[in-house]
Each structure stands twice: as structure tokens, then as C-alpha cells.
Amino acid sequence: MITIKVPCSSANIGPGFDVIGLALSIWLELRVEVVKSESSEAPLNCVITYEGEGADEVPLSADSNLITRTALYVLRCHGQRAFPIETRVHIINPIPLGRGLGSSGAAVVAGVVLGNEVGKLGLSKARMLDYCLMIERHPDNVAAALYGGFVGTYLNDLSPEDTSRKEIPLSEVLPAPAGGVDTGEAPPEPPHDIGHYMKFPWAPEIKAIAIIPQFEVSTAKAREVLPTSYSRADLVFNLQRIALLPSALGRSPPDAEQIYLAMQDKVHQPYRKGLIPGLPEILHSVTPKSHPGLCGICLSGAGPTILALATDNFEGIANVILAMFAKTGIKCIWKLLEPAEEGTTVTYS
Ligand SMILES: Nc1ncnc2c1ncn2[C@@H]1O[C@H](COP(=O)(O)OP(=O)(O)O)[C@@H](O)[C@H]1O
Numbered sequence: 098m099i100t101i102k103v104p105c106s107s108a109n110i111g112p113g114f115d116v117i118g119l120a121l122s123i124w125l126e127l128r129v130e131v132v133k134s135e136s137s138e139a140p141l142n143c144v145i146t147y148e149g150e151g152a153d154e155v156p157l158s159a160d161s162n163l164i165t166r167t168a169l170y171v172l173r174c175h176g177q178r179a180f181p182i183e184t185r186v187h188i189i190n191p192i193p194l195g196r197g198l199g200s201s202g203a204a205v206v207a208g209v210v211l212g213n214e215v216g217k218l219g220l221s222k223a224r225m226l227d228y229c230l231m232i233e234r235h236p237d238n239v240a241a242a243l244y245g246g247f248v249g250t251y252l253n254d255l256s257p258e259d260t261s262r263k264e265i266p267l268s269e270v271l272p273a274p275a276g277g278v279d280t281g282e283a284p285p286e287p288p289h290d291i292g293h294y295m296k297f298p299w300a301p302e303i304k305a306i307a308i309i310p311q312f313e314v315s316t317a318k319a320r321e322v323l324p325t326s327y328s329r330a331d332l333v334f335n336l337q338r339i340a341l342l343p344s345a346l347g348r349s350p351p352d353a354e355q356i357y358l359a360m361q362d363k364v365h366q367p368y369r370k371g372l373i374p375g376l377p378e379i380l381h382s383v384t385p386k387s388h389p390g391l392c393g394i395c396l397s398g399a400g401p402t403i404l405a406l407a408t409d410n411f412e413g414i415a416n417v418i419l420a421m422f423a424k425t426g427i428k429c430i431w432k433l434l435e436p437a438e439e440g441t442t443v444t445y446s
């Protein structure tokens with residue numbers, strides 16, 4: 098049995114839209130067996146079973162499920178048209194879908210690693226990141242999930258030819274389900290070195306409180322509300338803070354006032370407030386002064402989850418935010434999470 102574990106992630110930390118990600122301690126798990134036999138009745142030779150978040154909505158056919166579609170993309174780029182006979186994938190998913198905790202990033206990373214394992218491809222993590230970036234095109238979730246920890250990420254300036262290959266429509270990378278029928282066409286391989294990451298230190302005192310509202314915001318929709326250009330003042334505002342953030346969050350003991358300041362943002366949060374009732378009030382009123390123990394607060398990924406970083410008073414801080422959401426009629430759960438330093442792991446038993 099091959100076990101693949103991929104952590105969830107909180108992207109955009111503060112001013113780091115599409116740049117800074119933090120892998121956190123909820124893991125998507127795949128238990129994979131390849132049962133050798135002459136033939137398989139399963140479409141594309143793959144049987145999927147699933148438990149956990151999204152069990153009532155996630156498709157279980159290999160050409161529709163995001164994890165197995167991603168694995169098929171990787172396999173097909175290496176001349177393997179289907180899964181080995183017969184591949185059985187059991188998915189255990191505790192990451193809530195569409196909440197800004199990187200469920201799709203984790204699914205994409207899991208799919209790339211699945212393809213690499215069952216196809217015996219021997220891809221490096223750096224090459225696997227290229228495959229991830231052909232599907233989930235912002236690097237902050239997938240790099241954090243793959244490498245673990247608190248990361249700064251970037252996309253390289255590619256040649257015009259590689260740029261157009263990287264920007265190929267997603268529908269050509271992951272073709273629409275065709276009922277298991279293999280069209281025979283080779284998918285576009287990713288260019289090399291699409292993106293990269295750097296790991297930053299994280300002060301051990303700081304934990305992450307995730308306040309998770311019980312409604313979904315699709316990342317695709319939350320990207321549509323963002324402007325295509327920004328004022329110089331807003332851009333400089335974010336640059337000034339992002340320059341401080343990695344050292345502020347790495348310094349021990351943490352300086353809460355400095356972290357709070359370094360987590361302000363004018364690039365994505367103000368534009369997403371229409372999707373998340375109560376967002377501006379929560380971000381402005383929960384501060385280190387009003388709530389001792391708090392260091393900083395921001396939208397997690399594209400939302401609606403709120404990420405509060407704190408050294409103490411976790412339950413008190415969570416309850417205040419829960420009560421603010423409740424005023425707008427929104428129910429939430431909350432979890433106390435820690436950085437997942439290791440990232441994606443593969444074990445064999
Ligand atoms: N474990 C999974 N298996 C299959 N598909 C998944 C899984 N996790 C997420 N997805 C897909 O990703 C979508 C959510 O992605 P997205 O809108 O980016 O939100 P999130 O913030 O959770 O990443 C789900 O609706 C589903 O289609």
C-alpha cells in the first residue's frame with residue numbers, strides 16, 4: 098500500500114496575495130493499492146472510494162475526480178494512457194471544500210504525486226510543482242502543500258514559447274470527462290521551472306486559529322471580483338508590509354503589534370468583502386490591543402475562512418469571531434492548527 102498525505106494550506110497570508118502560503122495541520126490522505134491482474138472492469142483501470150468532507154458531491158469516476166484527473170494528466174504526459182491494472186484509491190479528506198483552506202491545491206498535489214507513484218515516473222518535487230502549476234495556477238497553495246511550512250512563492254519569467262505553453266487553457270490540460278474514452282491525444286507537457294518557493298522560519302509560539310464559516314466561496318469566483326490594475330499607493334502599501342512579514346512571523350518571541358501591521362492588505366481582501374458578510378468588521382475590530390494573545394488576522398486564501406494567528410487565548414479569540422459571524426446569520430466551526438512543516442509525504446507498507 099502507498100499512503101500519500103498532503104496538508105491543507107492558507108494562502109495569501111496578509112499582504113501576500115498569490116505569494117505567501119502556510120501549510121497547516123489537516124491532511125488529505127490517499128491509500129493506494131495496485132492489484133495486479135489481467136484486466137479491470139473499472140473505467141481507466143481505477144476504482145475510487147471516498148470518505149470525509151465533500152463525500153456527497155465529489156465525483157468518484159477517474160475522469161471526473163480532480164485527484165485522479167490530475168494523475169491521468171501526469172501519466173499521459175509520460176505515454177501511459179490509463180492507470181495500471183487495477184489501481185484502487187481510497188481518499189480520506191478532512192479538508193473542507195471551498196473554504197479557503199486549499200482543498201483544491203491539496204487535491205492537485207495529491208493527484209500529481211499519485212501519477213508519479215503508480216506510473217513509477219521518479220519525478221523530483223521541483224518537476225511535480227511544474228505539473229501542479231499547469232492546473233492550479235497560483236503557486237501559494239500548491240508550493241506550501243508540496244513542500245510544507247511557511248513559504249514565499251513566485252512564478253519565473255519564462256520565454257514567450259514556455260509562457261504560452263504554461264497559459265494553455267485548463268480545458269486542454271484536464272479535458273472534460275469523456276466517459277473513460279481515451280482520445281489518444283498527448284496533453285501539453287509543462288515547461289520546466291514554472292515556479293519556485295523559499296521557506297521562511299516560523300516562531301514556534303504562533304498557532305493558527307481557523308474560523309471556518311459553513312458556506313463555500315469558489316476560488317474561481319473570488320478571483321473574478323479582483324481588479325486587473327491597482328493604484329501605486331495600494332501596491333506600495335502591500336510591498337511595505339510584505340517586506341516585514343517573513344521576519345515578523347519568524348521572530349521569537351513574537352511582536353504582536355508588528356505582526357498585526359505586517360498583515361494588512363489592500364490587494365484582495367477589500368474586494369472580497371461582498372462575498373463574505375462581516376469581513377471588514379472582523380478584520381478591523383479584532384486586534385492585539387482588544388484581544389491579547391492575537392498577533393494578526395486575515396482572510397485565508399480566497400475565503401471565507403478567517404485565519405487568526407495567536408500565541409494565547411485561542412478559544413476566546415475564536416469565540417469573538419464566531420459571535421461576529423453569528424450576527425450576520427453565519428454559523429462557523431473553528432480549529433486550532435499548527436504549521437505542517439513536512440509538506441507532502443509518501444510512505445509504503
Ligand atoms: N479531495 C478532493 N477530491 C476531489 N475534488 C476536490 C477535492 N478537494 C477539492 N476538490 C475540488 O476543488 C473544489 C474547491 O476548490 P476551490 O474553489 O479552489 O476551494 P478551496 O479554497 O477549498 O481550494 C471542490 O469544489 C472540488 O471540485
Ligand SMILES: N[C@@H](CCOP(=O)(O)O)C(=O)O
Pocket residue numbers: 106107108109114115116196197198199200201202235237238316319320365397398399400
Ligand atoms: N491566491 C489565491 C489563493 C486561493 O486559495 P484557496 O484556498 O481559496 O483556493 C487567491 O486568493 O485566489
